[in-house]
Amino acid sequence: MNAQSTDIATYNFAYLDEQTKRMIRRAILKGIAIPGYQVPFASREMPMPYGWGTGGVQVTASIIGPDDVLKVIDQGADDTTNAVSIRAFFKKVAKVDVTTETAKATIMQTRHRIPEQPLTAGQVLVFQVPIPEPLRFLEPRETETRKMHALEEYGLMHVKLYEDIAKHGRIATTYAYPVKVEGRYVMDPSPTPKFDNPKMHRSPALQLFGAGREKRIYAVPPFTDVVSLDFEDHPFEVQTFDQPCALCGAENVYLDEVILDDHGGHMFVCSDTDHCEKRRADGHHGHLAPEAHLVPEKTEPAE
Amino acid sequence: MDIATQSIDGGFAEPVFNAQAVFRAIMDAMARPGSMQALPQLTRPPAPLSATAGAVALSLCDNDTPVWLDPPLQAEASVKAWLGFHTGAPLANTPADAHFALIANPKEMAALDGFAQGTQEYPDRSTTLILLVDDLASGPSLLLEGPGIEKTSMIAPPGMPRHFVEQWKQNNQRFPRGVDIILAAPGSLACLPRTTRIKSIEA
Helix, strand or coil: HHHHHHHHCCCCCCEEEHHHHHHHHHHHHHHHCCCCCCCCCCCCCCCCCCCCCCCHHHHHHHCCCCCEEEEEEECCCCCHHHHHHHHHHHHHHHEEEEECCHHHHHHHHHHHHHHCCCCCCCCCEEEEECCCCCCCCCCHHHHHHHHHHHCCHHHHHHHHHHHHHHHHHHCCEECCCCCCCCCCCECCCCCCEEHHHHCCCCCCCCCEECCCCEEEEECCCCCCCCCECCCCEEEECCCCCCCCCCCCCCCCEEEEEECCCCCCCCEEEEEEEEHHHHHHHCCCCCCCCCCCCCCCCCCCCCC | CCCCHHHHHHCCCCHHHHHHHHHHHHHHHHHCCCEECCCCCCCCCCCCCHHHHHHHHHHHCCCCCCCCCCCCCCCCCCHHHHHHHHHHCEEEECCCHHHEEECCCCCHHHHHHCCCCCCCCCCCCCCEEEECCCCCCCCEEEEEEECCCCCCEEECCCCCCHHHHHHHHHHHCCCCCCCEEEEECCCCCEEECCCCEEEECCC
């Protein structure tokens, strides 16, 4: 501990000053006590632009300690710019251990996915949230949306979902799909694909949400009901995929489409890179995995 | 020891890391109501403030958060001086103004609905009560359920406020308004957020 406090001379541990951390910590506790309610907080400027996870970073910085192991994902991937730079940020300012393995992490900061591997008690999932207010695109005035939450007046959201059905024949919302938390607050699960909504329901992990630009923190405690809004005759459904992951052969996971060439070649692979790597290490492989074919079928460049 | 010395002594030895450790214990306790979180002795506040309650106050309170003290704490100038020196928190004149309330004698405390409940629009503007209890296991058993609890959980703090179960039911009914409770026992703490329902009291 002593070494830690002297080594970081230029910044306080985890970048934020102590008063800011206390303010954020108080907001987190209120968020946990009122599941799904958006607690206003005095969001700080962070050394990264809005939209890059300033809310999530502030939440992580306020809860992280020297013994934590941090994982950061961006659309499921551990190796994209946002994930790599946030991981490097905490390695530098908090000197914590980082990992890409879901099972080893105590804190996971995520941009728009929940890992495929089920989370366990004691883990904390921190979401980066761009627009925390699920009613914002239906009602732009904060005074009004606040009143709607106060009165539990969510008819407008059901009208929106109904209009989806009237226009498209089904609920066309595929991400940021609104949920009701513990039968009270309608909440934006952040722009995760609706595929991940069922994972939030009674998850053993604590889920914290930070919106830096919009200055809101909210939370879903473990074992809390998170129900996606739907209608009796149009029940909530998650996305399904026609084919398994091209690299690891996984089914019932969320897949990304990857373009392979400019002749229409493409493949579908796991969005959760850690899950995919682990499955391939365990000997699973899909039809485009290098170990399945020495020369992959569709990837040859035009010569 | 005179008050000036007493008020300076006994804070966190490692302010940054101790505050983080205490906060994580509170966060885990709030997320899993009824679970007991162990906490080493990190502060030495003047009596009747306890080490656990002192640590909670130091990790959460500052000049933004008016603190209300119950009469036994109010009566001790050294407690006020210690909190003042280490947190900078102003003292709230009434329970309804308090962001945090430190209660050394929960048995005799004012009614829960006398504290800030928040508003329907801003239910977060409510008082968090920090109750000093002797332990978390020797009193009447409280069977808990609600968010954060897989099935049920059990806690048995002694010396709780009068008609606590009835008062807590009313606190539940005010949701989303209401108060949250941090139970500070020697060496451990537990939380009762406003969502937790007390199912029954077993003898």
